[in-house]
Amino acid sequence: MNLRNAANLIESEYLARKAEADANYRAAMEEHRELYEAEKAVRCAMLDGKSEQEITALEKAKQNIIDKLGIADVVTALPRCAVCGDTGRIGGKFCDCARRRAAKESVGDSAPPFSFADSDMSVFDASDRELMEITYKNMKIFCDKFPQTKNINLLLIGNVGTGKTCLASAIANEIESRDYSVLFLSAFRFNDICLKYHTSFDASRSDGLNALIETDLLVIDDLGTESLLKNVTLEYLYTVISERMNAGRHTLITTNLNEKALEARYGERVTSRLFSNRVCLTLGLAGKDLRK
Ligand SMILES: [Zn+2]
Incomplete structure (x- = not known):
């Protein structure tokens, strides 16, 4: 636009x-x-x-x-x-x-309309419920403190159907309601924007990439489901989030890959810079598939 x-x-x-x-x-x-x-x-x-x-x-x-x-x-x-x-x-x-x-x-996506008020803990097994309640409470505190949070990156790890997209949406919508700018993208879309930047030469080529870098909160949903494009996926993930970190801007990533699988896929350079304990709060969500 x-x-x-x-x-x-x-x-x-x-x-x-x-x-x-x-x-x-x-x-x-x-x-x-x-x-x-x-x-x-x-x-x-x-x-x-x-x-x-x-x-x-x-x-x-x-x-x-x-x-x-x-x-x-x-x-x-x-x-x-x-x-x-x-x-x-x-x-x-x-x-x-x-x-x-x-x-x-020009980037286009927005978070699904899910809020903290919509969260229904009864969908979780009794064994998972307590953990999820604590997680939701901590995430609400994260929103309350935003942007003055302890960690700049947030990684939500959970299997398909554990509600990580719901939780990420609740965070995104909560922060947006406080008048911060938020971009909510699937990993596929993120990859696509980077590819477009990488391969085009028109005047508006940097619009999409700048949007990724400049938004107060960037959410990348379901990292690991996108294709690994040579010279694009790893490089831009690293560059975009690094630049965001340098500017003090927060990134929230959801994935069903555990830390070991993330490192295997994205390499030590990416994971140590973006997901180390110093900069990133990593939360595991309850393991049960809610859609079963
Ligand atoms: Zn204005």
């Missing part, structure tokens, strides 16, 4: 959220007489040319009512980008948020 379209998308999404908030506000005024009166008082004061001080006091009284009703979230739509106010542009140039958005759209 080009920058103009990305900026327009940011702006139109903001206007849509704003229109929804305005509609919610009108409905709230109908429902709550005191809010209607407070809004009317502000407008009358403006029309009557009251002093700025008086208007501010009335605005504050109105805001207090909104807070008391607990509806601030649904009746206000703040722009997500404080720099450009979600116009995607600043001083005749495109804002960084448009650049990030364009890159994200």
Whole structure:
């Protein structure tokens, strides 16, 4: 996606959220007489040319009512980008948020809609349940601390059907809800983006790779299922995650390969740099296949 379209998308999404908030506000005024009166008082004061001080006091009284009703979230739509106010542009140039958005759209994936609230521990065997509860709790803490976490990389190891994609999605969605940028990609897609970069020469070739490097959290799901492409897979996995680590950015990888199998497939250089205990928190998920 080009920058103009990305900026327009940011702006139109903001206007849509704003229109929804305005509609919610009108409905709230109908429902709550005191809010209607407070809004009317502000407008009358403006029309009557009251002093700025008086208007501010009335605005504050109105805001207090909104807070008391607990509806601030649904009746206000703040722009997500404080720099450009979600116009995607600043001083005749495109804002960084448009650049990030364009890159994200060109890469394309997003996490499955799974959250911590959806997690159902009853699907696990009694023997696995305790471990999974602890794992989920630790991952919630990881999200709470993000980006100030002890480890910069996170490796979730589990067999097919142990819920590692669900857990990775919950983490991704939780962090994205806190306004960090997140890219969630299958290992296959990650490989594909790197291959495209490696083999193309057009002007936009680095968009995809930059998106991989610049996002606050990169999730690579099911590492080990992609093909090993010569001069691409190992090299870009190493380069992308190394660059991310140098910039203090987090990467979460899920795989069904154990540490030994990872080293056999990706080599000592990759595993010691990306997955050593110093930089990576490795968690094994319960072994039972939930889909059986
Ligand atoms: Zn912006």
